[in-house]
Amino acid sequence: MRGVVTSIRLPRLSPDRVDRVRARLARELGDSKVVADAASLEANAGDESDQEPILPDVVVRAENAEDVAAALRVAAELEVPITPRAAGSGKSGGAVPVAGGIVLATIGMNRIVDIDRAEHVVVVEPGVVLGDLHRAVEAEGLFYPPDANSLAWCAIGGNVGENAAGPRALKYGATRDWLLGLDVALVGGEATFVGRRTKKGVTGYDVAALLCGSEGTLAVTTRVVLRLIPKPERVVTMMATFADVHAAGRAVMAALGSGIVPRCIELLDARTLDAVRARGVAVDEGARAMLITEVDGGEDDAMESAGRVGSRFDDAGALAVLVAQDASQRDRLWEARRQLSPATRAMARHKISEDVVVPRTKVPALLDEVDRISEAIGVSMLTYGHAGDGNLHVNFLWDDDDHEPRVEAGLDRLFRAVLTLGGTLSGEHGVGTSKAPWLRLEQGDLLVDLQRRLKAVFDPKGLLNPGKIFDESARSGTKGHRAC
Ligand code: 2HG
Numbered sequence: 001m002r003g004v005v006t007s008i009r010l011p012r013l014s015p016d017r018v019d020r021v022r023a024r025l026a027r028e029l030g031d032s033k034v035v036a037d038a039a040s041l042e043a044n045a046g047d048e049s050d051q052e053p054i055l056p057d058v059v060v061r062a063e064n065a066e067d068v069a070a071a072l073r074v075a076a077e078l079e080v081p082i083t084p085r086a087a088g089s090g091k092s093g094g095a096v097p098v099a100g101g102i103v104l105a106t107i108g109m110n111r112i113v114d115i116d117r118a119e120h121v122v123v124v125e126p127g128v129v130l131g132d133l134h135r136a137v138e139a140e141g142l143f144y145p146p147d148a149n150s151l152a153w154c155a156i157g158g159n160v161g162e163n164a165a166g167p168r169a170l171k172y173g174a175t176r177d178w179l180l181g182l183d184v185a186l187v188g189g190e191a192t193f194v195g196r197r198t199k200k201g202v203t204g205y206d207v208a209a210l211l212c213g214s215e216g217t218l219a220v221t222t223r224v225v226l227r228l229i230p231k232p233e234r235v236v237t238m239m240a241t242f243a244d245v246h247a248a249g250r251a252v253m254a255a256l257g258s259g260i261v262p263r264c265i266e267l268l269d270a271r272t273l274d275a276v277r278a279r280g281v282a283v284d285e286g287a288r289a290m291l292i293t294e295v296d297g298g299e300d301d302a303m304e305s306a307g308r309v310g311s312r313f314d315d316a317g318a319l320a321v322l323v324a325q326d327a328s329q330r331d332r333l334w335e336a337r338r339q340l341s342p343a344t345r346a347m348a349r350h351k352i353s354e355d356v357v358v359p360r361t362k363v364p365a366l367l368d369e370v371d372r373i374s375e376a377i378g379v380s381m382l383t384y385g386h387a388g389d390g391n392l393h394v395n396f397l398w399d400d401d402d403h404e405p406r407v408e409a410g411l412d413r414l415f416r417a418v419l420t421l422g423g424t425l426s427g428e429h430g431v432g433t434s435k436a437p438w439l440r441l442e443q444g445d446l447l448v449d450l451q452r453r454l455k456a457v458f459d460p461k462g463l464l465n466p467g468k469i470f471d472e473s474a475r476s477g478t479k480g481h482r483a484c
């Protein structure tokens with residue numbers, strides 16, 4: 001059973017209105033694309049966050065941009081909430097239809113439309129799975145770096161909505177850094193292209209950048225234009241173990257000071273290593289922290305770069321630094337890393353995983369605070385994540401339902417500590433419903449209100465993905481002590 005800490009429910013449509021909406025959608029789109037059977041509603045109710053799943057009233061299975069526009073037109077005309085959804089792999093409640101209404105599913109729009117080798121551009125529909133995109137462009141000798149760890153099932157539409165990142169963000173950045181343009185449809189059904197298809201372009205506001213990370217609250221993506229680069233010739237993967245997380249934290253800083261930019265430096269703390277061992281990866285019992293690091297580059301220089309980073313790890317007191325000897329060793333290590341989210345979920349009945357960011361020099365201070373929080377609230381915690389970016393997944397794991405208020409208190413303390421350290425609440429999973437109660441704490445009233453006004457420009461009646469980012473009512477336990 002998942003942990004349900006975030007629970008927001010907005011008023012729902014009356015049964016009469018539900019009937020009207022279903023009938024109208026079926027008329028506009030055809031019966032096969034408009035479903036409301038129990039299994040379909042349930043399959044579109046939740047995501048991978050701690051937000052309680054909520055059933056929509058109807059699901060539109062869009063097959064093309066015209067379907068998306070038609071659903072948005074009906075939503076506007078009948079004034080019905082509409083929540084876009086790609087793979088539903090999000091981790092902050094973004095795809096949960098908290099007001100019921102329509103779920104607009106774009107996962108069926110999964111064509112890779114064009115891979116332009118000359119321009120280093122790929123054009124895809126929003127339902128394309130990230131791992132499929134990687135394989136397709138790499139077969140052409142090209143490379144799309146963002147690599148959310150859910151790449152086997154997450155889809156590009158959601159990646160754009162959340163500005164998804166992943167381990168390789170250390171060298172290559174997140175989705176927004178690779179996004180050139182978008183075809184989108186607005187509430188009401190109007191459609192337009194925003195951004196560009198060329199490498200450079202500065203006309204007008206950067207609306208594509210604004211929509212990327214807007215969590216499906218401003219417009220719905222129907223096509224995505226992404227930038228590519230040549231595939232690196234060689235990748236070297238290293239695993240370094242340490243006696244404690246502080247030594248690992250020092251090693252991260254030493255590696256970053258080496259003059260090499262590794263494409264990722266992933267940290268796993270002691271409890272996380274137990275989960276890795278349980279997945280069949282041999283890790284020395286004395287190791288209490290691990291860094292998985294990768295460097296990439298040309299055939300000749302990647303190995304030399306790896307040597308330089310590895311010797312920084314040795315100087316910082318690594319117990320061992322091992323270089324993956326072949327593709328199968330490397331794949332096993334990454335498989336264990338990429339499966340950490342489900343593997344740690346299996347360690348307790350309830351799990352919440354945060355994605356806080358601190359300046360990377362402050363990673364050891366954050367880890368100390370995590371230990372103090374865990375002790376203070378009596379809830380087991382573990383941490384892993386993208387240490388090179390200072391972006392850590394701090395996990396709360398608990399079995400006893402009655403411990404939920406303790407977790408709430410722990411979350412509040414964690415977020416305040418992160419902000420005090422100069423950090424931000426989310427590095428890659430977004431605000432959604434999960435972090436909405438703390439947004440003002442980070443951004444202040446003016447910025448939050450400015451963003452609400454922007455939202456009203458795109459969606460004056462608040463029909464598109466309501467209840468996300470700005471709704472502060474999601475966590476009853478934290479109400480009352482949310483003042484900045
Ligand atoms: C990761 O880095 C993902 O594995 C998921 O961002 C993190 O769910 C999690 O704990």
Ligand code: ZN
Nearest residue numbers: 166385393428
């Ligand atoms: Zn992550």
